[in-house]
């Protein structure tokens with residue numbers, strides 16, 4: 095099979111970590127697993143410098159036609175002064191919006207070799223592998239009215255509005271159940287039906303989708319605050335957690351801390367299925383452009399490499415190749431290689447390139 099992948103390295107350490115992904119693409123192509131055709135373009139501050147816009151219409155057109163998009167990171171102090179709608183992050187927001195990416199997938203995986211770097215005790219996180227599915231385009235971040243009014247007596251009144259409609263909950267629930275079928279077959283749906291109408295509807299709709307299409311998957315409903323507690327008390331009880339935009343923002347950051355480092359965390363954002371059953375998709379590390387270490391060859395490429403593995407699994411039907419890459423990541427960590435962000439006594443500190451070299455060597459020797 096042949097796939098089109100758009101690479102948007104972006105700013106700061108983005109091009110450095112994306113450089114290691116291009117070497118993995120060569121590995122996929124030369125080992126005959128598939129043909130991945132790439133195009134590389136600008137997003138973020140570098141696009142603003144070149145075109146006066148953080149993502150150009152021409153780039154958007156390529157993104158819309160691609161089978162998947164990979165992004166490094168955007169932003170940095172250099173662009174602090176640029177107008178709000180042209181700032182580097184605006185390019186990322188436009189990509190998410192125009193590709194209609196409503197499902198944000200945030201895995202929290204704790205590699206055994208890094209279990210001591212977790213904020214939680216080793217026995218709680220060793221071997222942890224959970225997936226948080228966050229609704230990304232609705233909810234309280236976007237609902238109207240959204241305003242601050244001056245009440246005139248030295249008081250102000252701020253309003254945010256949480257709105258969800260049935261179709262938004264149906265499609266995010268379907269993503270979660272489909273993922274669970276390929277994983278541990280368990281979904282926890284987190285909301286606050288005890289105090290929120292959107293929680294009542296969320297609970298009803300998820301229950302219905304489960305009954306109609308996914309009754310083979312085990313479904314548990316959990317109140318979002320209890321979910322937050324359980325994530326630090328016994329995170330391994332979870333497989334897939336599906337939740338709204340706000341709770342998902344908080345719970346995914348909480349789960350991230352169980353895993354050790356920002357430099358290790360991949361993500362995927364998926365859109366609706368097209369006629370061919372393909373979803374638009376954007377894959378990116380959770381971390382930013384890390385201006386403090388940019389240009390030094392010191393960045394950890396694992397978050398971006400793991401994001402590429404997600405692209406292989408969810409956009410390219412290459413789940414086995416994805417498994418092999420994840421195994422290679424675990425191997426090099428077991429060998430004791432560490433970038434600066436996950437530095438550990440008794441381990442060897444390496445740079446971006448050496449980490450990429452070791453992952454490729456492990457893949458080729460497997």
Ligand code: NAI
Pocket residue numbers: 107111166167168169170171183186356357378380381382383384385386387392393394395397433434435
């Ligand atoms: P950051 O994630 O860039 O960095 C936070 C800390 O983690 C820094 O000390 C950095 O050196 C370290 N770090 C991050 N990724 C690493 C990696 N792969 N390897 C080793 N160390 C790593 O977040 P920060 O500092 O808040 O933001 C810096 C810039 O990035 C800002 O302009 C911000 O707007 C942008 N940003 C962009 C994001 C994106 O492109 N999706 C997400 C978050 C921030």
Ligand code: MG
Pocket residue numbers: 343344347
């Ligand atoms: Mg957050």
